Amino acid sequence: MAEAPIRLGMVGGGTDAFIGGVHRIASRIDGHYALVAGALSSTPDKAHASAEALGLPRSYGSYDEMAEAEAARDDGIEAVSIVTPNHVHAPAAIAFLERGIHVICDKPLTASMEDAERLADIARASSALFMLTHNYTGYPMIRQARDMVAAGDLGALRLVNVEYVQDWMTGPAEGKQAEWRVDPARSGAGGAIGDIGTHAYNLACFVSGLTLDRLAADLDAFGSGRALDDNAHVMLRWQGGAKGMLWCSQVAPGNENTLRLRLYGDKGGLDWSQEEPNKLWFTPFGEPKRLLTRAGAGATQGNLDASRIPGGHPEGYLEAFANLYSDAARAIHAHRAGTALPDDLLFPTIDDGLDGMRFIDACVRSSASDSAWVTP
Amino acid sequence: MAEAPIRLGMVGGGTDAFIGGVHRIASRIDGHYALVAGALSSTPDKAHASAEALGLPRSYGSYDEMAEAEAARDDGIEAVSIVTPNHVHAPAAIAFLERGIHVICDKPLTASMEDAERLADIARASSALFMLTHNYTGYPMIRQARDMVAAGDLGALRLVNVEYVQDWMTGPAEGKQAEWRVDPARSGAGGAIGDIGTHAYNLACFVSGLTLDRLAADLDAFGSGRALDDNAHVMLRWQGGAKGMLWCSQVAPGNENTLRLRLYGDKGGLDWSQEEPNKLWFTPFGEPKRLLTRAGAGATQGNLDASRIPGGHPEGYLEAFANLYSDAARAIHAHRAGTALPDDLLFPTIDDGLDGMRFIDACVRSSASDSAWVTP
Amino acid sequence: MAEAPIRLGMVGGGTDAFIGGVHRIASRIDGHYALVAGALSSTPDKAHASAEALGLPRSYGSYDEMAEAEAARDDGIEAVSIVTPNHVHAPAAIAFLERGIHVICDKPLTASMEDAERLADIARASSALFMLTHNYTGYPMIRQARDMVAAGDLGALRLVNVEYVQDWMTGPAEGKQAEWRVDPARSGAGGAIGDIGTHAYNLACFVSGLTLDRLAADLDAFGSGRALDDNAHVMLRWQGGAKGMLWCSQVAPGNENTLRLRLYGDKGGLDWSQEEPNKLWFTPFGEPKRLLTRAGAGATQGNLDASRIPGGHPEGYLEAFANLYSDAARAIHAHRAGTALPDDLLFPTIDDGLDGMRFIDACVRSSASDSAWVTP
Amino acid sequence: MAEAPIRLGMVGGGTDAFIGGVHRIASRIDGHYALVAGALSSTPDKAHASAEALGLPRSYGSYDEMAEAEAARDDGIEAVSIVTPNHVHAPAAIAFLERGIHVICDKPLTASMEDAERLADIARASSALFMLTHNYTGYPMIRQARDMVAAGDLGALRLVNVEYVQDWMTGPAEGKQAEWRVDPARSGAGGAIGDIGTHAYNLACFVSGLTLDRLAADLDAFGSGRALDDNAHVMLRWQGGAKGMLWCSQVAPGNENTLRLRLYGDKGGLDWSQEEPNKLWFTPFGEPKRLLTRAGAGATQGNLDASRIPGGHPEGYLEAFANLYSDAARAIHAHRAGTALPDDLLFPTIDDGLDGMRFIDACVRSSASDSAWVTP
Structure with missing residues (x-):
């Protein structure tokens, strides 16, 4: 019903x-x-x-x-x-x-x-309820990646590298989209690191299941007269010994919206790019690379749950975003009914939001301290 | 309002x-x-x-x-x-x-x-009103390709090749999706040629603006006991002198839903694949290949009109499909208001549907005549 | 020694x-x-x-x-x-x-x-000894494809499609390379079909192990005043029931030297492109696509034998060509020594050359007969 | 003669x-x-x-x-x-x-x-004469990238990011290739950073023309009992204000030999990957991406000089390597003749070698100092 x-x-x-x-x-x-x-x-x-x-x-x-x-x-x-x-x-x-x-x-x-x-x-x-729209977590192949990491398909994680690269701020920041993003009063202390770096960080955490221990950041504002960063290079040390890098930029010509996540463990590796979201590369160490697809052969339950249509029929950004809304709807329906929330909700919460803010803050602090390692 | x-x-x-x-x-x-x-x-x-x-x-x-x-x-x-x-x-x-x-x-x-x-x-x-959902015409890069051909960016067309390849009928046809498609009483005289070949044909016509003169087809049913074709190779002669090939198959392992259209004229070429729908390759003869993107640099009006969100944020199959529904809505709104239909409607009509039926019929006739050239 | x-x-x-x-x-x-x-x-x-x-x-x-x-x-x-x-x-x-x-x-x-x-x-x-330099057979991944077909990894072959597409004759044919190729006295009856179509045909035969039964061809000379074909569409019927298409063109802007071979059987598919020669896509039906590489995981003996350096270090056209020369050297060394020729020689022979000529001849005959099916 | x-x-x-x-x-x-x-x-x-x-x-x-x-x-x-x-x-x-x-x-x-x-x-x-075989500088598209940076096609450089990623040390280091590389007495203070990080660094310098000011490095040995690093994350500050990252790893499953260089200026961007060496992506800011090719349309003199055969016929690692040998031969011929060395020699010199050693040394020092910024 x-x-x-x-x-x-x-x-x-x-x-x-x-x-x-x-x-x-x-x-x-x-x-x-x-x-x-x-x-x-x-x-x-x-x-x-x-x-x-x-x-x-x-x-x-x-x-x-x-x-x-x-x-x-x-x-x-x-x-x-x-x-x-x-x-x-x-x-x-x-x-x-x-x-x-x-x-x-x-x-x-x-x-x-x-x-x-x-x-x-x-x-x-x-x-x-409170839900934060870190929408990239809604992609089916991101759900598959998360499932695979959790299932141990990569073994013990050693490396979690993520980059989120755009080019639209290469020139002077103009237009409604740009205007408030370069204003600290409306945007906050982070420029690119807040706008897209937090997405990258959230995605890395969501898929890897790891918690960040420390980071060392180098933030720059290349755009002339820009008060906030438009590029950030960050080295990551995850709790438990894994390492990583995060690069975000809005001044890299040729990148419309290049969000890429790579994870490597002692048994295998995963590689995903947002601009081809229906694909996920998986390499079990010592075997040929495999191209996993949305709702395709080898799909995990998380992939299937987040898919509406068969493989080969591309779903995109809006469907991934809708997956968060639909997950929220399940929670709201339970709330309406006065029943317990489903235990498989995947939408980002207030805690993820707070984590993201601590990440921005840590990047800004580290960069101001000549890239010293800081705890988020 | x-x-x-x-x-x-x-x-x-x-x-x-x-x-x-x-x-x-x-x-x-x-x-x-x-x-x-x-x-x-x-x-x-x-x-x-x-x-x-x-x-x-x-x-x-x-x-x-x-x-x-x-x-x-x-x-x-x-x-x-x-x-x-x-x-x-x-x-x-x-x-x-x-x-x-x-x-x-x-x-x-x-x-x-x-x-x-x-x-x-x-x-x-x-x-x-009557609208036929040849949904692949709704992709923004297909609209751009159509705009570019019409604007003469390719010069005089010489070649229009299209292929639509799947693999899901490689084994025995099973399940609700397969069942009626292999039954001539419910599916008609065409198997793959009707199910997906018509999409390919319609797409080639939509983008090229050409009319088919004759075709020569070789249809096969590789699946054991299958009454309808699951693979078709077709040679095309377009009115005006251009040539082409159409290949459709549902028995080619490794192809989820590979619809690819290529057009070549004396000034340039275009190449588009449905599984990466936000991209369109354009080569002006003698210059480097350019990768055009949905709502990206160099977008035509048709591309922009069919786009909801900025480049780099993939739109997919469902949005392309929705573009047909939204185009139909514009027509229905005009009908409601008793005003003339907009003159820029792009949805496929009853005539496109009849064309597609003639194409299926011609393929079946040609194949039955040892691949003689027939007129659709 | x-x-x-x-x-x-x-x-x-x-x-x-x-x-x-x-x-x-x-x-x-x-x-x-x-x-x-x-x-x-x-x-x-x-x-x-x-x-x-x-x-x-x-x-x-x-x-x-x-x-x-x-x-x-x-x-x-x-x-x-x-x-x-x-x-x-x-x-x-x-x-x-x-x-x-x-x-x-x-x-x-x-x-x-x-x-x-x-x-x-x-x-x-x-x-x-006589050796014909159908050099594309020298690529390691082509050797792997051949090994895999022979080993039954694709099951019974149903489809062997090949295309060889260039663009350098899009404009008027000029320069030393073009001049003799458009002259029937020096080039023979085939234009593109002789120059590159034979390569495509040879490659399809080499990898599939199939023999062509009949073909139906449609040849065109799009270049103004050109006496020989610069584009050919060919439908193929292989002995034993497999089908295929061959397309060769020298007037398709955006294609430098795009030779692509695809083979599909009832158990799996292979896909190889000359411009990325160190890769071979293999899909066992119902499983994820695998990207096989030169000297990489899952390499066959033929792949390894034809490789000089580790995977990830691209070998190219010249090394593939050299593989034919080295194979010939093994034969010549045996001839010098008066011993039997090695039984694993892979270079194309006079029979392959004669086959290629019959293929050209058949394409020209079929095209002249309104694309009738002819036997090569 | x-x-x-x-x-x-x-x-x-x-x-x-x-x-x-x-x-x-x-x-x-x-x-x-x-x-x-x-x-x-x-x-x-x-x-x-x-x-x-x-x-x-x-x-x-x-x-x-x-x-x-x-x-x-x-x-x-x-x-x-x-x-x-x-x-x-x-x-x-x-x-x-x-x-x-x-x-x-x-x-x-x-x-x-x-x-x-x-x-x-x-x-x-x-x-x-002394020549160091940083062979990746021999690739034609790397020569083109260098020409384009020098010609100002990217404008003022802001970002030079490079990564060199392999997976062959994911498991225990075994075999002749691995053995000496993990032994500080034979390999030196750098593991991956010496073996491949120096290639990446050299390539970034060769193409960008920049000189490194400072770096901050985080080196790890993930392989059990390994004395030398098998992964390095490095942040780069170039003289003149450009920034960058260098990542090298030998423990990232799914990477055979992934060397990738990206450069971004205020006018455009370049992107090159060693595993597809005949391609170079160029984006003039605000225009569509262009795919430049070896000896293809838009080739610079450096590209053409380093090419032997037409575009679309892949040259590879060995040809790039040979370009260094041939450049050395030109120098040796001049030396033989007692004439001045050609002024367009491009092979890496003793100074490049010393630079590379200082880079390794700086990475090791920085990593030992908790990733402090150090001068190479």
Whole structure:
């Protein structure tokens, strides 16, 4: 018997924003949500115009107004997607969590460690759920990689290297997407390391199951007059003895959105690239490389669970994103029913968000200390 | 101002079918449709169980029943998706078209030439719209390829080669997906040539803008006891002097869903593969190869119009499929408003469907005549 | 104990020719030959200038002169490489074979069927050896593919498809390389089909072990005023029931030298591309694709025998060519010693050459008969 | 007029060694050398057996004996290739340099900084030439990359990242190739960082034209009981403000010999991988990626000079290696003639060798100081 759609609201995500549209599509793909309310811009006129263009039943001029009004309705929103610049994440999330409304929040968690810790305290205390959209964890081959590491297919991990490379900030930062990302007040202390480095770090942790012990970072701002890093080289020491590197850059021409994760153990290796997300290279040491595919031969349960259609029919970024929304829907359905949460939920939590903030903070501290090893 | 969602019904597509699920997701991605009714199986019990599982408001035991009941309602469906085995396409489509309900029909058009021509007559006479889901035309890089050919970037076309290769019928045909496809009564005269060869043919026509003059085909059924072809080699002569080959197979191990189109003119060449759909190789003769990407540098308007998110964030099969649904929605909105249809609609029409049937028929005739050249 | 180098002569291959230089490098790579004499051009002045530039001890104005003089010397050449335009192959080869000098001859065998048959008679009757440089058979991964087919790794073969695609004749044919290739008097009845189609055909036979039963061909000359084909589409019926296609083209922009062979049986598939020659894709049906590499994990004996250095250190075209020369050297050493030839020689023989000529002839005949099926 | 072949000797490189065979083939490919003498093993019996198997005219039991005897002959060797374990490089090279015999030496330069500096002093003072076989600099596309950086095609360099990854030491180190590499007495202070890290570093310098300012390294020996590093992560700060990373590993399953160099400036990016050496990706910022090829469209002079055959006919590792030998031959010919050396020689010199040793030393020092930044 099908569940009634979850009533969803959105903060940020006016019609000229990138990530708001992504969240809306992701919420629709599997049919678990109905978007019914929004405070789509910090400028009320823009908010209302966007809401009208999208056909939203209810539009608000601010998230506070929305939180209050929706909490008071019988048919008010059950969950809210927060897709604003980073510095708004914490106050907005808190406004909803405190009213028992579930929060689906874009990354990184907040713009400051203080905000992050405050939000974490509130989220942990709240009966409402908190999910962070580290969307790359939603890819089926990433789920397969995680399954394989957990199953010991690589043996003991020795190396976890990850890179996330873009080129769109090679020239001067211009346009709405760039503007707030280079402003410390809205973005936080991290530039590229916050915007994409946290994705890379989160992905490495998600797949490897490892915890970072220490890091040594060298951050640069190559763009002229840029206050925040647009390139970061980071050496990693994982607890238990594995090592790694993380490189993120937004000034590497020829890279649209090159997120690549490699893991090596004493029995085998894995190699995955986001721009060809339906493939995963697996090499058992001493044997030929194997090309594993989404829903293909040798698929793990995690791969199959995250797949909608047969192998050879590419799923992409939006489906991976939708996997997080659908996982959240399962949790929200359980919450509705008053039953225990499923024990196989995979969406990133407030703790992952806090981890990411500590990672950014550690990178900034290390770089400021001439790349000394620091603990996140 | 947002349009109200189009009320959609579905014929076929019970919860154990592949393509029904694809149509449902495709209809949701851009938010233009609400699925409100279904006759999801030819077995009423199955139909109702599927409808309940999907949360459909109205479930019917047959398409006839649905067509009649929905046509009588003020809030009845405006459009229907037909996702049954091939032999049901014609009678179901006719039932809806005759009641003024738009039809979105899976390919190939029908199981026989007679059905195809009858349906074509009715569709052309109907005020309702007919769209055929040759979904591969919805990929942004295919739209770019079409734009580039039309703009003369390849010069005069000399060669249009296409192949569509799978491996899932290598062993005995088993399972729901295979069963009806090897049965001439339900599938029609073509096996692989009908199931996937028509996609390849349609794609070649869509991008090249060429019309086929003659073909010579060699069809085989390698699977033991198989009544329909599972492999076809076809030589193509296009009107105007270009040549080509079409190869389709379902017995080539190592090919999940390898659809590849190559076009060569006297000024340049294009090469596209469905399993890496966000890429398109373009070589202006005498210059280095260029890798064009979805929404990337050098994107044409057709590429951009068919894209939702920035380059480097892979869109896939479902988004391409959704592009057809969204194009249909634009047409249906115009129909609602009583205005002229947009002149830039790209969805495949009844004529494309009839063309595809003639192509299947010609392949079968040629192969039966020792690969003589025949006119489709 | 090392063998003394084989004294080698060369006919054709002046310093401005492509393939002569290739033969010279190939003869040096493994150190089995010493090039000591040449008739490097049909123009004596050019011949002597090239010989001097190359430091050849003995230079001749014609192959006849060379054959006679060298046969009379105690230290005369033991073998000769013939690297002229096609129409010279037969008379030159005969001049040497009749004097007991081994012949290493470029492909295709000759420019006419008559020449081919005459040469074949003489070669079979001669005590001297005849080798045809279908050099692509020398690639280690091609040797592996052949081993795997023979071992039954693909099961019963169903499909053998091959394509050889270039772009250098897209514009007007110019330059020394192009000039004789478009002249039927020097090239023979085949254009692209003779120049590269024979390579593709030979490779398909070499790896599959199959014999062609019939073919149906469609040949075109797209280049303006071109007397010979520059594109050929061919459907293949192999003895025993397998099918295939062969496509060769020299007018497909974006293809430098794209030779690709695919074989599919009821148990698995293989896929190899000349431009990435150290790789071979193998898919056992129902399992993940495996990327086999030169001298890598899972290498067959044929792969190892044809490799000089470890995997990951690319060997290329010249090493593959050298493998034919080294195989010939083993035969020549046996001939010197008066012992039986090794039973594992893999170089293409006069019979392969005759087969290739029959293939060209059949393609031309079929194309002239509106692509009727013909027997080669 | 052809030059007489250069009389070449070899130290090390018995028939069971890898790199000796590579040097021999490289010396033969372009026909500039004749190998006439050898001290092929430190064990005289082995040395003589190898010499006989190779057909060498003169065999010696030690390099000292060879140096002395050959220097005394009128037809003695003019150059010697030193292909022993690292600790023998210095004494052997010195023995020949002091007798005026040119030295072609494998990398790294020596096993210790002391040896390196002593050898450098002697090499600089010697009238004989010294060449270090950082063979990866010989690839045509590397020459093209260097030309393009020098021509400003990337603009001001910001990032130079390089990785050299293998997997053959994933398990216990066994066999002749592994044995001496894990022994500090024969290999020196660097394991992977000396064996392959120096190649990566040299390549980055060769192409970028940059000089390293400081590095911070984290070295590990994952193999059980291994005294030397088998993995190194290194952060790089180049003079002038560019940054970078170097990763080398011999314990990453799935990597046969993955050497990859990426350079990014404010105008464009380059990406090259050794396992597909005939390709070079170039992206002018804001334009589509271009795939440049060996001797293909857009080839620079350096690319063409290092190429023997047309694009699409893969050249490989051995040809790249041969390019160094041929460059050395040009220098030796000039030396013979008493003329000035050509000013476009590209082979790595004693200074490059010393640089490499300082790089190893700096990595070891940094790693021992908890990855502090150190000056090489």
